[in-house]
Amino acid sequence: MNGKSYMISRRKLLENSLAALAAAGLPAWFVEESLAAESERIQRIPRRIGPNDQINFACIGTGGSRGGFRQGLNVTRWAASHPGVKVVAVCDVDKKHLDEAANVFGPDCAKYSDFRELLARKDIDAVVIGTPDHWHAYIAIAAMKAGKDVYCEKPLTLTIAEGRKIVEVAKKTGAVFQTGSQQRSDARFRLACELVRNGRIGRIKRVETHIPGAPSGGPFQPKPIPEGFNWDMWLGQAPWTEYIPERTHGTFRYWYEYSGGMVTDWGAHHNDIAQWGLGMDGSGPIRVESVGKLPTPYGPNCFNVHTEFDITYTYPNGVTLLCTNKGENGVLFEGEEGWIFVNRGTIRASDERLLKDPLPSNAVRLYVSNDHMGNFIDCIRTRKQPICHAEIGHRSVTVCHIGNISLRLGGRKLEWDPKKERFKGDAEANKMLSRPARKPWVV
Numbered sequence: 004m005n006g007k008s009y010m011i012s013r014r015k016l017l018e019n020s021l022a023a024l025a026a027a028g029l030p031a032w033f034v035e036e037s038l039a040a041e042s043e044r045i046q047r048i049p050r051r052i053g054p055n056d057q058i059n060f061a062c063i064g065t066g067g068s069r070g071g072f073r074q075g076l077n078v079t080r081w082a083a084s085h086p087g088v089k090v091v092a093v094c095d096v097d098k099k100h101l102d103e104a105a106n107v108f109g110p111d112c113a114k115y116s117d118f119r120e121l122l123a124r125k126d127i128d129a130v131v132i133g134t135p136d137h138w139h140a141y142i143a144i145a146a147m148k149a150g151k152d153v154y155c156e157k158p159l160t161l162t163i164a165e166g167r168k169i170v171e172v173a174k175k176t177g178a179v180f181q182t183g184s185q186q187r188s189d190a191r192f193r194l195a196c197e198l199v200r201n202g203r204i205g206r207i208k209r210v211e212t213h214i215p216g217a218p219s220g221g222p223f224q225p226k227p228i229p230e231g232f233n234w235d236m237w238l239g240q241a242p243w244t245e246y247i248p249e250r251t252h253g254t255f256r257y258w259y260e261y262s263g264g265m266v267t268d269w270g271a272h273h274n275d276i277a278q279w280g281l282g283m284d285g286s287g288p289i290r291v292e293s294v295g296k297l298p299t300p301y302g303p304n305c306f307n308v309h310t311e312f313d314i315t316y317t318y319p320n321g322v323t324l325l326c327t328n329k330g331e332n333g334v335l336f337e338g339e340e341g342w343i344f345v346n347r348g349t350i351r352a353s354d355e356r357l358l359k360d361p362l363p364s365n366a367v368r369l370y371v372s373n374d375h376m377g378n379f380i381d382c383i384r385t386r387k388q389p390i391c392h393a394e395i396g397h398r399s400v401t402v403c404h405i406g407n408i409s410l411r412l413g414g415r416k417l418e419w420d421p422k423k424e425r426f427k428g429d430a431e432a433n434k435m436l437s438r439p440a441r442k443p444w445v446v
Contacts, residue, residue, distance in 0.1 A: 028349070032361035033194050040371040044381065058383055061092040061127045063118045063142055064134030067100030069229070072253040074156060075133020076104050078183065081376045082131060082154070083108065088380060094121045097252075098231030116233060118142055122149040129179075129383055132156060135255045136262040137241050140165035140446050143180075144172045152179040152383050154376070158263065158271035159396040163404050163424060164437035165446050166397030173393040181379040181389040182396025184275045186347070188375035194358070195336065195345040196280040201366045203357050204338030209323050210277045211335040214269035216312070216328035217257050219298035221305030223249045240440035247304060257298075257306040259411070264308025266410070267403040270326055275391075275399035276334045276345070277324050279369070284395050287402055287421040288316035288324065293409040314406035326406060408435045 029037075062079035066072045075095075083090045090108040094115040095101040105112045115121040122130075122145055129152040132142050136158055143155050159182050160166040173180045186192045199207060225245035228234045234246045241260045244250070249257075256262040263270075278284055296311040316324040333346030341353040352358050372378040372390040382389040401424070408426075409417055412435075418427035426432040440446065 027189075027191050029190055029194060030359045030361075032359075033190070037190055037371065037373060041373050044371075056087055056384075058088050058128045058380065059091045059126055060088055060129050060131065061094065061121055061124075062090065062104065062131045062133060063094045063121065063146075064132060064138065065093055065095045065100050065104035066133055066252070067095070067097065067103045069097060069099055069252060075131060076100075076107065078133060078154065078156065078376065079104075079131045080107065082129075082380065085377060085380050092121050092124065092127060094118050096233040096236045097229075099229075117236070119145070122146055122151065125150075127151060129154065129379075135237075135251075136267065137161045137260070138239050140169055141240065141444050143169055144446060147172050147176045147178040147180070150176070150178075152379075154181045154183060154379050155396070156183040157275075157396065158267035158400045158403060159393075160400055160404075161262070162435075162437045163397075163401050166393075166400060167424060168446055170393045170397050177386070179379065179382045179386065179389060180393040180396075181375070181382070182391040182393070182399075183375070184272060184391045184396060184399065185375040186272050186276055187279065187370075187391045188372040188378060189347065190373060191345050191347070191350040192276050192279075192334075193369055193371070195334070195343050195350055196276065197362065197367065197369050198343060198357065199280040199336045199338070200282055200369070201362055202338075203341075203362075204336060204343055204352075205340030207281065207322050207336060207338050209325070209337040210281065211330070211337070212270065212273035212277055212324065212326045213330040213332050213335070214273055214326065214328060215265050215332065217264045217298070217306065217308050217310045219300070219306060219310055220249060220254075220257065221298075221300060222302060223247045223304050225304075238441070240438075240444035240446075242441065249306075254306075257308050259307055259407075262308070263403060263407045265328065266309070266312060266314070266326065266407050267400060269332075270403040270406070271400050273334050274324070274326060274402045275395070278395075278399050278402065280334070280336055281318060281322060281324075283318065284398060286319075287398055287419065288318050288405070289419055289421065290317040290417070291315070291405050291409045291419060292416040293406060293414045295410040295414065309407075309410050312406075312410055314409065316402065316406070324402075326403075408432055411435070 060082050065076040092113040093104040105114045130146050132155040140160050228246045293314040295309040298306045298310050314326040335344045343352045370390045
């Protein structure tokens with residue numbers, strides 16, 4: 004890429020940011036501040052990308068047409084749209100998905116059915132992990148130990164213990180690690196959190212995160228394993244069972260063996276924003292209790308995550324967080340002097356002036372990222388921490404996990420120690436901080 008064409012790309016990046024911010028309906032003062040920050044970021048990007056500056060990406064877990072979900076592929080395409088990035092390899096245990104992904108990136112893109120072979124390549128700098136949740140931790144840790152930077156889809160882990168190990172390995176290896184909690188790079192959510200952190204709605208009393216519920220389904224019947232699909236490898240650490248299509252691809256998230264239902268799927272997004280707004284990125288709640296409903300029917304070979312739930316968390320300062328499947332999807336911050344509601348389509352407040360009045364020059368400012376993948380790529384070059392690094396991703400999904408543990412224990416009220424990452428006085432709950440894993444896939 005020559006200097007002239009790259010300058011066009013730099014201008015285009017800024018134009019895209021302007022268009023996105025304008026479309027979000029944000030107040031003028033905030034758009035101006037965001038554009039200034041984005042312009043400064045873009046100016047730090049090298050004007051020329053030489054052969055030695057190219058970042059070689061690979062994708063592990065592409066998704067595809069068989070299951071209707073292409074998150075891994077879509078995120079990797081997003082990476083490839085940035086200057087100086089080339090996708091050189093893809094990996095998937097489903098040959099159909101593997102072939103579809105490789106075709107997107109051209110004839111030079113290598114194909115692997117075993118991620119270990121891909122990670123052995125010395126020319127790969129970064130990987131996107133788009134596998135089902137139960138594979139995230141093992142592959143992420145292996146990638147960092149192999150010298151790769153990692154963009155890992157949310158929810159970050161299947162268990163709390165896995166998350167702590169990811170954080171430890173990221174620190175030890177110095178890997179740049181970005182959790183795919185993309186709402187951190189959405190200006191609406193940042194504005195809401197900045198306003199809350201600066202007391203715009205007074206002392207915070209309560210936060211609500213409204214997410215979807217999960218479906219009921221089953222019992223499902225075992226079927227022949229599709230040609231080209233490595234079912235044993237797909238299962239990985241999870242218990243062996245006969246192949247059932249509904250356990251895989253887009254519907255894997257409705258089984259506790261592989262995921263945590265909507266509590267971790269959407270909850271990892273909105274509870275992450277709650278943590279950000281409360282200034283709790285490095286900590287979490289101290290208490291959780293819940294009520295929930297299991298799917299009907301419920302039994303062998305049926306979806307088994309909770310379909311409905313009201314999970315109440317209490318933080319050290321007395322603020323409560325309600326995570327519920329009821330109400331409009333989004334995050335509601337309630338304070339003594341008003342409220343702010345935000346989701347991916349809107350931000351609104353009890354009084355319009357809460358949004359329109361600029362923050363003072365000495366206000367608390369949060370990490371600015373208007374492009375989640377762009378932020379990851381920038382940090383690969385600078386070796387700085389990205390906006391949603393491993394500790395943040397771990398802490399946010401921990402909120403979800405302790406909620407699920409309460410649900411699975413019949414709504415039990417649990418005392419949580421966010422420093423020790425243990426429940427107080429509840430051995431049964433503490434056993435659920437990790438899960439047995441089939442060998443050799445032990446984290």
